[in-house]
Amino acid sequence: MIKTASDIRSSFPILRREVNGKPLVYFDNAASSQKPIQVINAIDNYYRNHHANIHRGVHALSQEATMMYEDARLAVAEFINAESASEIIFTRGATEGINLVAQTLGRQILNEGDEILVTFMEHHSNLVPWQMIAQEKGAVIKAVEVTEDGQLDQESFKNLLSKRTKIFAVGHVSNTLGTINPVKEMAHAAHQVGAYVVIDGAQSTPHLKVDVQNIDADFYAASGHKMYGPTGIGFLYGKKNLLNTIPPYHGGGEMISRVSIEKSTYAELPFKFEGGTPNMAGAIGLHAAIDFIRETDIQHISDVEERLENKLTNALKNIEGIRLIGTAPEKAGVVSFLVDGVSAYDVGVILDQLGIAVRTGHHCTEPLMDRYGIRGTIRASFAVYNTEEEVEIMVNALNRALKMLS
């Protein structure tokens, strides 16, 4: 059953509110999406009816909570087509997932002079964790160039890939440009030189069907809050044999099988990586978000977003002095731009006054800003609940802002 646009919109309570006396137009979805009532209800229901600590209680509530939490893991595994649920580790988000890999795999395999290959379009979350472990291990960071239209430069990639490359860390979709990167082909090439492939899926999971086995990713990290789920929950996928061989991350309860004062033996996957009481409510909310995406249909989501992206892009082309940043042929729901002689910040302030939430600034991708010789952009990013009418409202508001500012 296909949901109508108004079915979808009415699932999001926050979309009914006003901002500065105007109906909210929320175009900051790449930073964080809003939450459907199904997700809000799932969390509410969990706390009202099922909460207890998991995995250790024999009593009914503990078993219910455990079951719901583990069901959520299964839902994530199916969502990204992992081979098994034990390959899914719940984290706080993509950032934690990437740090986990850097501090475990990185610590285990990196030696002095080894190279970690990243790209110039990475979010700081897929750069800084690598810098940290590189510094500790004497490894070197290299970065794939970005072409003028915002694609990964495949020549540069080939040139940088070598026997020294131990880890290739790349975003599936750029949060600033919207570019969908050819991660499957790049993973294949990286595997040929023996590198591990770590993919930042923070911006892909809300928009595209992700199949980690098809991509042949070694690790894949994402955040719940960008895909209609709650904050404070995300997941890291890792191939089972790798998760089995890398050391644990956080020591604590839940992640051990036997502890004496001298030493501990670690628990099986995935618990080995989930020290401490996890975010059960978050995982259960994420499960509801995945159900929402499945019922809405990811293809439908990306069709809606593509239509909005095209509509805004075409409208911007008619405004004098607009410079689009990121015009790759394959994009997912992001339009980034600048206006000659006008600061992005000023535009953001005026749009906010008109009820429109966009993001201005460097979007945590400073190396990419340096690549384009700019300080920031104005970014509109879409979700399935956005409408063409909202795009029209934004274009009118933008014209008004530019009239005031120029």
Added chain:
Amino acid sequence: MGEPMKTMEEIQKEIVEDFSFFEEWMDKYEEIIEFGKSLKGLPEELKTEENLVRGCQSNVWVVSEMNNGLLHFEADSDAIITKGIVGLLLRIFSGQRPIDIATEELYALDEIGLQAHLSPNRANGLNAMVNKIKLMALAHRAKEEAEG
């Protein structure tokens, strides 16, 4: 020793009064923007790292100069709204005695409803700007005392 033309208190009152005529936010912003555009700003050579106030989203530069016991400021920003707001700050603080600048309580921006309209990271930038002005005043004050 020079005398300020007006006290900071008087100027803050004036600003609040000027803005009380605007009912629509749009008019307030028009005013700020026009004010920002009318400020002459700083020559490129003064837009240095040293003179930069680190706000999150837009650059603000501020320089000061002592003249006859009064501390004068000039500033610039690459965002016009920021520049306008900074201009209001300078209208209050520039041309005053360092000791007064350091102790004056700023309330005018709050009162005209600008604080509320500025995003949190911008508000931090504004705070940083006010802090920098006050620190410059304190530094000059300390220098004055040392020189007796």
